[in-house]
Amino acid sequence: MSLPIITVENLSKRYIIGHQRANGDGLRHALESVARNPLLWLRSKNREWAAAKEEFWALQDVSFEVKQGEVVGIIGQNGAGKSTLLKILSRITEPTSGRIRIRGRVASLLEVGTGFHQELTGRENIFLNGAILGMSKAEILRKFDEIVAFSEVEQFLDTPVKRYSSGMYVRLAFAVAAHLEPEVLVVDEVLAVGDAAFQNKCLGRMADIAQGGRTVLFVSHNMAAVQRLCSQCVLLRKGRLSEFGQTGPVISSYLEQTKSGAGINLESFPKRTGSGKVRFTSYHLEDSGGRHIEQVQSGMDFSIVLGFCCAGDGVQRQVDVGFSLHLPDTTMLAVLYSSYTGQVFSTIPTKGEFRCSIRSAPLKEGKYLIGLRVVASGDEADWPQGFVGSVDVVAGDFFGTGVMGFNGPAPLLLNGSWQVTADEKVSHNGR
Numbered sequence: 001m002s003l004p005i006i007t008v009e010n011l012s013k014r015y016i017i018g019h020q021r022a023n024g025d026g027l028r029h030a031l032e033s034v035a036r037n038p039l040l041w042l043r044s045k046n047r048e049w050a051a052a053k054e055e056f057w058a059l060q061d062v063s064f065e066v067k068q069g070e071v072v073g074i075i076g077q078n079g080a081g082k083s084t085l086l087k088i089l090s091r092i093t094e095p096t097s098g099r100i101r102i103r104g105r106v107a108s109l110l111e112v113g114t115g116f117h118q119e120l121t122g123r124e125n126i127f128l129n130g131a132i133l134g135m136s137k138a139e140i141l142r143k144f145d146e147i148v149a150f151s152e153v154e155q156f157l158d159t160p161v162k163r164y165s166s167g168m169y170v171r172l173a174f175a176v177a178a179h180l181e182p183e184v185l186v187v188d189e190v191l192a193v194g195d196a197a198f199q200n201k202c203l204g205r206m207a208d209i210a211q212g213g214r215t216v217l218f219v220s221h222n223m224a225a226v227q228r229l230c231s232q233c234v235l236l237r238k239g240r241l242s243e244f245g246q247t248g249p250v251i252s253s254y255l256e257q258t259k260s261g262a263g264i265n266l267e268s269f270p271k272r273t274g275s276g277k278v279r280f281t282s283y284h285l286e287d288s289g290g291r292h293i294e295q296v297q298s299g300m301d302f303s304i305v306l307g308f309c310c311a312g313d314g315v316q317r318q319v320d321v322g323f324s325l326h327l328p329d330t331t332m333l334a335v336l337y338s339s340y341t342g343q344v345f346s347t348i349p350t351k352g353e354f355r356c357s358i359r360s361a362p363l364k365e366g367k368y369l370i371g372l373r374v375v376a377s378g379d380e381a382d383w384p385q386g387f388v389g390s391v392d393v394v395a396g397d398f399f400g401t402g403v404m405g406f407n408g409p410a411p412l413l414l415n416g417s418w419q420v421t422a423d424e425k426v427s428h429n430g431r
Contacts (some may be wrong), residue, residue, distance in 0.1 A: 003103065004065035005090070005183060005215050011098035013059040013084050036179060058084040059258040061098070062241045064234060068183075071216040072248060074267035075223070077252050080236040081221045083188060085108055089217065090186050106159050107133050109174055118162040122153055122172055125161055127329065129176045137245025143179045150205070151175035152198075178205050183214045200401070203229055222395050223251050223297060266307070278316055278348070278381040281305035283389045285353075296361050297396030298413060302390075306354040306372060315359045316376045319345040321354045324371040326387065333368065333411060360412045363393045 034176040047093050059081045066072050074082050087093045089100060090108035101238045126147055130140040140147075148154050153164070177185065185374050187206065203225060205217050225371065226233065226247065233250035235243040243250050266281045272279075287293050288301040296302045304323060310316050322337030336356065338344060353373075369387040371379070 002419045005068040005103050006217075007064040008062055008064050008089075008100040009099050009101075011059055011085070011088065012096050013088060013093070014083075014096040014343065015058060022157040031130055049097045057239050059088075059095075059236075060239045062236070062239075063098075063242065064244045066215060066217070066232070068215055069210055069213045070232055071210045071218060071230045072220045073233040073250075074236065075221075075226060075233055076215060076242070076250070077237035079238075079241040082236055083110070083236075085236070086186050086188055086217065086219060089184075097210050098425045102184060105134055105180070106184045106186060108186040109177045109183035110186070110188045116161050116169070116173065119160055121160055122151075122157045122164070125172065126176055129310075130172070131182070133177060133180050133182075135180055137290065147172075147175045147179050149403065150178070150201075169199070174205075178202070178209065185209055185219065186217045188219045199225075223254070225397075227251060228397065238330060266384065266388055267387040269384045269388065272382055273385065274374075274380040274382040275376075276382065277311050277379075278308055278319060278380055279311070279378050280306055280372055280374065280388070282307055282377065282386060283370070285373070285391065287425075295392045296363075297345040297394055298363060298365060299360050299396045299398035299400070301357065301359050303358065303363060304370070305350075306356075308348075308374070309351045309352060310348065316348050316381070317346060318377045319348050319374065320376075321345075321374045322372075324373075325391070326369040326371065328369065330368055330369065360398065360415070361396075362398070362415070363391075364411045364413060365393050365395045366411060367392050368411075379429060 016407065062081075074085060076082055082092070086108070087110065088095050089102070090106060090110065092110070094110070106308045117128060120128060127137065127140055128143065135143075148157060151168075151174075152394050153168050153172055156164065156168065161172070164172070173189075175186075185206065206218065206229060210216055216229075218226065218230060230247045232245065233243075234241065235250050235254050243253050251375070266280045266282055269280070277278060282305075282306050285296065286303045286305055288303075293302065306321065306323075320339045321339055322335060322340075324332055325334045326332050338354075340355075367393045370389045370391060371386070372385070372388050373383045376379060
C-alpha cells in the first residue's frame with residue numbers, strides 16, 4: 001500500500017489579536033502617575049496590555065491524509081481556516097502545533113501575482129517566478145512556449161507586468177505554476193479573477209495534472225467547480241475539521257451549515273396594504289431536496305416558499321399569489337404570478353405555504369431583492385411594501401459545460417443552442 005503524499009496530524013494555528021486601547025486621560029495624566037508611583041503604574045499597564053490581547057485559533061487539531069493523484073477540495077464558510085491551512089501546507093507560515101508531511105515538490109497559487117516583480121516584463125517574470133517555485137532555467141526554457149500559449153498574454157510578453165490587468169496577472173501566474181509539474185499543486189480562489197473561459201481552461205488543466213498522477217488541493221466557494229473537479233473534500237468549520245470524504249456528501253453537509261433556518265418572519269412586517277384576508281407570515285428558500293438554503297447556484301432548481309394564514313373563517317377563493325425580482329438598485333427584473341401559469345387557487349387552507357418551484361435558476365451571481373403580493377377574489381389581500389428578503393446567487397454550471405461565472409452587465413442567463421449554416425449562394429460562387 002502506497003504512503004499518502006500529504007499527511008496532516010493535529011494541526012493547529014494560533015494568532016494573537018491586539019485590541020486598540022482607549023487613550024486614557026492623556027500624556028500629562030500618565031506622567032503624573034509615573035511620578036507618584038512608578039511600580040503601581042507599571043503593574044496597571046501590564047494588566048492593560050494583557051487584556052488588550054486575545055488568542056484566535058484559525059485551525060485546531062486538524063488531521064487528514066491525501067493520496068497521490070487525488071484532487072481534494074477544501075471548503076467552508078469565510079473564516080473557517082481554509083487559507084490558513086493552505087499557507088501552512090505551502091510552508092508560507094508555521095503551525096503552532098501539529099505537523100505536516102509532504103512527499104514531493106509543492107507549487108502554490110494563493111494570491112494573484114505572488115512572486116512577480118512589478119517592473120519586470122511578463123517574459124522576465126516567467127523566469128523569476130519559475131525560479132521561485134523551484135524550476136531550473138533549463139526546465140523553464142523547455143516549457144516556455146507552453147506557458148506563454150496557456151496564459152494567452154503573448155502580445156504583452158515584453159510589457160512590464162505593472163501594466164497588466166488582474167486577469168492577465170492570474171493567467172500568467174497560473175500558467176507558470178501549472179507547468180511546474182509539481183507533485184502537489186495548491187490553488188486558492190484566485191481563479192475567480194479570470195473570465196469564464198479561462199476558469200474552465202484552468203479546471204481542465206488541474207484535471208490533466210491529476211490524471212498524470214499528481215495531487216491538487218483546491219479551495220473554492222464555487223460548489224459546481226468543486227463537484228466537477230474533486231474526488232474528496234475537506235470541510236472546515238470554525239477552524240476544525242468538520243468532515244472529510246467523498247465530495248457529494250461533504251458538499252451537502254456544507255450546504256446544511258449555511259441553511260437559513262426558519263427564514264424571515266413576516267407576521268410583523270411593518271408596512272403593508274390589503275384587506276388582510278390572506279397574509280404572508282414567512283419567507284425562505286429551499287433546494288430541490290426540501291432543505292432550507294441561503295444561497296442559490298446559477299442553474300440549480302430551487303423553490304421560493306411563502307408561509308400564509310387566512311383571516312375569519314379561512315375560506316378564501318380565487319387566490320392569485322406572485323413575487324417580483326429586483327436588482328439591488330430596485331430595477332424590476334421579473335414578475336411571476338401563479339395566474340401566469342394558469343394556477344389561480346380556487347380555495348386555500350386556513351394556514352399553509354405557497355411554493356413556487358424555479359427550474360435552472362437563470363441568474364448570474366449577485367443579490368436579488370424579492371417583493372410579494374397576493375390577491376383573493378380579485379381584491380388585494382396582502383402587499384408588503386418594499387422588499388421582504390433577497391436571493392443570493394453564486395456562480396454555478398448553468399450551461400452544464402463546466403464554465404462557472406459570467407462577465408457582462410446583463411443579469412439573466414439564457415440557455416439555447418447555436419448552429420452555423422453556409423450561404424449556398426456564397427458557397428456556390430466561391431467554387
